Amino acid sequence: MSDDLIVLPDWLAAMSEWVRDQPEVVDLVDDRVYTVMPRQKVFPLVVVTQVTDPAATTFAHWAVRALFQFDVWGGPQSATWTIAETIRALLSQRFAGNAWDLTAGAVVAGKVTVGGIRRTTENAVASLTEADGEVNRAAPLASFDAAVVMHPGQSSGS
């Protein structure tokens, strides 16, 4: 690979790792922060999805405005709210404006904009598409999305 080729880090891997590492999140869900819903589920759990990451820079392949969705599954409803709000607060107050040297790559987080938390139960959502047996397994859900301006950082090992 050419030395001057900039390949951006896996933002989703970096984001999920960072959230998983935060002590406040560990207190609430241990290490159950995933990028896909696990087959064996222990609730509550968090699923992080990267929706998109359009370029934030016009001429250089350097910074993106990544959009993530955070889904907190489990219960009771108050727990899903607390977990979602804790992650939202961490993104705004700790992740933003700092450099992070992660296993998934070194990243620098700029401005973070978080959305409102949507609270629902899975039975209401699933009733449109799932079989009755699935609908009966209601799971409280709290979701929000966050836009983060990010660019590659410098690893402490480099």
Place this chain on the structure above:
Amino acid sequence: MTQFVPAANFNEIVTAAATPELIEVAEDITTDAARIAPVDEGYYRRSFRVFDDDRGVGAETTDYAGHIIEWGSKYNRPHGTLRTAAAANGDFEPK
């Protein structure tokens, strides 16, 4: 010293002036949403439309399962069709 005193209906004037271009952006969002929709055909792909009402100007889907496709469920990953299209047409920020 010159002092700028906005007209009493300043907000209405600005909104009216901006609406045509906002509608153009919203149309681009619906076009992109249809292009990246996770189905090649069917109602969802044709369900995107521009609205201009008391919510302001925006783009939406009229598909009854549109929110599941957008936000996902326990069994479906979120596709984020409209948010991806919105991000491709400006600095989309969550609300």
